Amino acid sequence: MQSPYRVMVVDDSAVIRGFLTRWLKEEDDIEVVASAGNGAIALKEFEKHHPEIVVLDIEMPEMDGMTALPKLIELDRNVKVIMASTLTLRNADISMRALAKGAADYVPKPESTREAGEKEVFHRDLIAKVRALGATRRRKLGEDLPSVGGGAAVVPSLAAQASSAPTIYKGAEIKLRSHNAGLFPKVLAIGSSTGGPQALFSVFEKLKGKLSLPVFITQHMPATFTAILAEHLTKIAGMKCAEAVDGEKIEGGRIYLAPGDWHMTVVKGADGEKISLNQNPPENFCRPAVDPMLRSLVEVYGSRILTVILTGMGQDGKLGCEQLANLGGYVIAQDEETSVVWGMPGAVATAGLSNAVVSLNDIPAAVENALSGRPS
Missing domain, CATH: 3.40.50.180 (Methylesterase CheB, C-terminal domain)
Known part of the structure; x- marks a missing residue:
């Protein structure tokens, strides 16, 4: 099996860091190489462990996620940063600005970790996004993808993960349809x-x-x-x-x-x-x-x-x-x-x-x- 995706979890809540780390570690193709309680610690851990994907909280003491984001990208321009925030208008706006500044994606944290439905969706989305972004990074750098369950390396998708039927897109042939110019689109x-x-x-x-x-x-x-x-x-x-x-x-x-x-x-x-x-x-x-x-x-x-x-x-x-x-x-x-x-x-x-x-x-x-x- 090729080396798993290397992930760092950054959140000021020890509880949230704990369950994120536990979820990620349950996957054979994902390894949590570091965790941190704020952006300042995250920068130090990043230089030690060189994660490929960072799950980054927005609101943290000493150095928040928006401040840490460009510093992480400066350390590695290919790093994939997933912003994690609760569902508030303020955090949604910050997440939009984070995307414009180089974050790859976001995951809305459940309002309560006790709600089974919310946890399940968050869990599924987080794993799917880590895999998809990790695969994108490795393909761009020409690196091998980890295999899942001993099978071939794939580009996972949210739908594919849930259905256990991954789809391989890399190297697939593109066939374009011809078009007869006629009526203008409405x-x-x-x-x-x-x-x-x-x-x-x-x-x-x-x-x-x-x-x-x-x-x-x-x-x-x-x-x-x-x-x-x-x-x-x-x-x-x-x-x-x-x-x-x-x-x-x-x-x-x-x-x-x-x-x-x-x-x-x-x-x-x-x-x-x-x-x-x-x-x-x-x-x-x-x-x-x-x-x-x-x-x-x-x-x-x-x-x-x-x-x-x-x-x-x-x-x-x-x-x-x-x-x-x-x-x-x-x-x-x-x-x-x-x-x-x-x-x-x-x-x-x-x-x-x-x-x-x-x-x-x-x-x-x-x-x-x-x-x-x-x-x-």
């Missing part, structure tokens, strides 16, 4: 997960002032975080972005963001298209999920949908893109090199459902071309 739909906020900020910064159609985004996030994400996108995109509201009418020049814990769909009524929210069971272990959004858009707009699948774990969005591809809609997938985790876009690209697989920097131009009837 809407833009975007799906994203791990690394998604940073990718969304990058895309909309370059598209500022260039979009007049309705935009629908499903980003895997809890409720408190989606509210903050909407605020940040409004500032960056120069167009109103808000959590979608059940029953609201669809308008051009607006960004509708799926609220945390709700699937966002679109329905057509007598007086036009409207948002319809539901709390149907999670799909791909996620709520909100991309697939329900895409299915509903296909029912309302047919092939006249431009879809972008950004970085993220798992394969949410693949089935929706399959429906869209069968109708002749246009799909853009983020490439592996610029994805934090090439799960969602990789699933679409390797299934031959995308018309273009491009870098994050090139996605805005690809969107403009597709909207103007000049898809590449």
